[in-house]
Structure formats: structure tokens, C-alpha cells
Amino acid sequence: MLELIAEFENLDxxxxxxxxxxxxxxxxxxxxxxxxxRLKALFGVPAVGVAILHEGEGLSEVKxxxxxxxxxxxxxxxxxxxTAARRHSIMAGRxxxxxxxx
Numbered sequence: 691m692l693e694l695i696a697e698f699e700n701l702d703x704x705x706x707x708x709x710x711x712x713x714x715x716x717x718x719x720x721x722x723x724x725x726x727x728r729l730k731a732l733f734g735v736p737a738v739g740v741a742i743l744h745e746g747e748g749l750s751e752v753k754x755x756x757x758x759x760x761x762x763x764x765x766x767x768x769x770x771x772x773t774a775a776r777r778h779s780i781m782a783g784r785x786x787x788x789x790x791x792x
Contacts, residue, residue, distance in 0.1 A: 692729055692737045698722075698761065723764040739766035745773065 729737035741761045
């Protein structure tokens with residue numbers, strides 16, 4: 691079985707700023723429903739996707755939850771980064787401090 695671990699957090703930013711040089715239109719965004727079937731066709735083995743997302747607050751959280759449902763419906767297992775970090779006693783990105791900083 692082929693496993694794909696994908697960090698979808700900055701998908702729009704990467705696509706827009708680095709590739710298209712503008713905010714992606716809906717028709718320019720990748721269709722996540724096609725990713726796993728395409729991998730299965732390419733490699734001839736079933737593909738499992740793990741999507742890592744960051745939790746948000748307010749409207750941002752609502753958008754992220756909707757995106758998570760799209761990923762889930764496309765066959766991805768969604769992992770919320772902060773929840774997983776707390777569950778496994780791993781420091782979240784914003785909790786990391788520089789021990790050498792004065």
C-alpha cells in the first residue's frame with residue numbers, strides 16, 4: 691500500500707504566491723478528490739492519504755473544518771496538528787522557544 695502524507699496548510703499560498711503569482715481562482719485549485727485515484731493508477735497499489743491541518747479560530751476554523759470534510763470525503767485521514775501534538779506531548783510550533791535568545 692502506498693501512503694501519502696500531505697501538509698495542506700499553505701496550499702493556496704504556495705500555489706498563489708509561488709506558482710500563479712495571484713490568489714488562485716476556484717478553477718485553478720487542485721481537486722483533492724483526484725489525488726488518491728491518480729496515485730493508485732500511477733503506482734498500481736491502493737493509496738492512503740494523511741492530511742495534516744492546523745486548527746483555526748472563528749471564521750478560519752469554519753473554513754478549515756469544511757476543507758477537512760472535503761479531504762475526508764476524498765479518502766484522506768485528517769490530522770489536526772495541534773491536537774495531535776498535545777495528545778503525544780509534542781510541542782506545537784508556536785510553543786517552541788529559542789534557548790539561546792537573550
